[in-house]
Amino acid sequence: MRSAAVVGTGLIGTSVALALSARGVRVHLQDADADAARIAEARGAGTTAAPSGPVDLAVLAVPPSQVADVLEQQQRRSLARSYTDVASVKRGPQDEVAGGRGDAATFVGGHPMAGAERSGPWAADATLFEGRPWALTPLPPTSRETVNHALELVSLCGAVPILMESGAHDHAVAVVSHTPHLVAALMAGQLAGVPEDAVRLAGQGVRDVTRVADGDPRLWTQILQANAAAVADVLEGVGRDLDEAVQALRSVDGAGGGGRRSAADRITRLLTRGREGRGRISGKHGGPPTVFTPVHVHIGDRPGELSQLLAEAAALDINVEDMKIEHAQEDSTGVAELAVAGAAASALARRLAERGWNVRQIPGPADRGDGSAEQLLRPAGLG
Numbered sequence: 342m343r344s345a346a347v348v349g350t351g352l353i354g355t356s357v358a359l360a361l362s363a364r365g366v367r368v369h370l371q372d373a374d375a376d377a378a379r380i381a382e383a384r385g386a387g388t389t390a391a392p393s394g395p396v397d398l399a400v401l402a403v404p405p406s407q408v409a410d411v412l413e414q415q416q417r418r419s420l421a422r423s424y425t426d427v428a429s430v431k432r433g434p435q436d437e438v439a440g441g442r443g444d445a446a447t448f449v450g451g452h453p454m455a456g457a458e459r460s461g462p463w464a465a466d467a468t469l470f471e472g473r474p475w476a477l478t479p480l481p482p483t484s485r486e487t488v489n490h491a492l493e494l495v496s497l498c499g500a501v502p503i504l505m506e507s508g509a510h511d512h513a514v515a516v517v518s519h520t521p522h523l524v525a526a527l528m529a530g531q532l533a534g535v536p537e538d539a540v541r542l543a544g545q546g547v548r549d550v551t552r553v554a555d556g557d558p559r560l561w562t563q564i565l566q567a568n569a570a571a572v573a574d575v576l577e578g579v580g581r582d583l584d585e586a587v588q589a590l591r592s593v594d595g596a597g598g599g600g601r602r603s604a605a606d607r608i609t610r611l612l613t614r615g616r617e618g619r620g621r622i623s624g625k626h627g628g629p630p631t632v633f634t635p636v637h638v639h640i641g642d643r644p645g646e647l648s649q650l651l652a653e654a655a656a657l658d659i660n661v662e663d664m665k666i667e668h669a670q671e672d673s674t675g676v677a678e679l680a681v682a683g684a685a686a687s688a689l690a691r692r693l694a695e696r697g698w699n700v701r702q703i704p705g706p707a708d709r710g711d712g713s714a715e716q717l718l719r720p721a722g723l724g
Contacts, residue, residue, distance in 0.1 A: 345397060348400070636689050659685045
């Protein structure tokens, strides 16, 4: 692919443009908001100049309700030889295209499973899609050339392609993305009316559960509207489990003897099913789930301290698979949790302690006996 166009320079569109530009593709940027397009251009995502002829591929980074309209407009202008979109819902837009809204032969639906809490071109990142699944949902008339252009786009962005039927895609994202966002927002909404002292007790658990609730409410309303039936189906299932949990908890609170034990067993079954479901989530690059061991490192609120910590891990040739930071309420310190492969956790913790970091390693499943012990590794020289 030598040329591309990105229509819509928000988080996803600009991230696509940055990734393509980094691989030497000439990218032309369009947006109804001229300021957003200029910001993307200033960040090196491409040029706002119009192409002199059809580009190889146009990426329509617009909401689901606008995909068919924008596709028709751009095909009339002969913007590209092939077209794809990045909307998070596929069946509605593709039904419109299949019904005559645009040329289905040169269009393939697409959806990269990546995002961020912030939106807009300033939040874009060329590495946003690396190792992430990217669904492609071709229609029966979609040409092989169009599918190949979309596959090349996925490859250039470092993502993993998954070919799916549009209805199966929409049900899948209702389970793994749309309903979780809605449930996270509902849980976060419970925090709105609690006293400040209660909020100050918030730890990593509630932060993890509510993290995605910080998304743009207007954008997410559009997404939920576009996939309403599938989300409602999943939410009904969650509601049934919630009802059972409420009944079991009421029974635990009010019953005695055998009734209390029976209610506790029901709670345990729900928690066990949740743990089993969590275990089915794929690991890195869509592979089998991998168990990582967390290494907790106390850090101060000094410029460059986090970068220095990650540089230390890199110098030891240890890959940090994930990272969380929990800030202390009472002072300007925090704890960075570095998730690494189990075999490397002990080495990382030991070497960081030797270099003066205050480290706690929580042993992984293969290392721990009762599943709850922690090791405190003091910086070298401390008793």
